Amino acid sequence: MNIFRFAGDMTHLCSIIVLLLKIQATKSCAGLSLRTQELYAIVFVSRYLDLFFTFISMYNVIMKLIFISSSFCIIWYMRCHRIVAQTYDREQDTFRVAFLVVPCFMLSLMINHEFSFTEVLWTFSIYLEAVAILPQLVLLQRTFNIDTLTSNYIFLLGAYRALYMLNWIYRYFTERDYSQWIVWTSGTLQTATYCDFFYYYILSWRKNERLSLPS
């Protein structure tokens, strides 16, 4: 464990806490993409299957349980909660996730470290995480002004993966045979999808006005 990875995990945790706070405090999920949340639930379930049969550390187990339970909790809020579910913008959140899930699954069947059930699903989760934010970014461009908590949520999600990139560089130079080119490639692409958001986020923050992405 190094400081970059720990900071990345904490940033990821913060993004989920910000999201839950937003939903709890405002009793609204306006501007949030349910499809992105569902994709993240698929990512966590398909990646953390090893939760049941390989113990790495208590930290690892606890964080995995938090990520899985929080993603389902958010989906429950957006689908079932009698107040929050009313504020979900179904008409705008129309990204066809099949266009993300199917190619990622095909790719994980072709490019993986080992052709086994858990390994393919793990690889699928790595590819899917790279594109899971797209429905949210598309929704962002449709709903012009977004609230601060949502933009903070997306910023923290991007920051978590950027910190993980520092972690990969650090581990590459400090550990002998550490190589995870699938994770590195996918993670780099994932962080790249946030770049334009980062640009407009910092621009709006400096001009101290509400963030609005050009459609």
Added chain:
Amino acid sequence: SEEQRAKDEL
């Protein structure tokens, strides 16, 4: 194993 370690990240 190397595989084991590779999966130690979240």
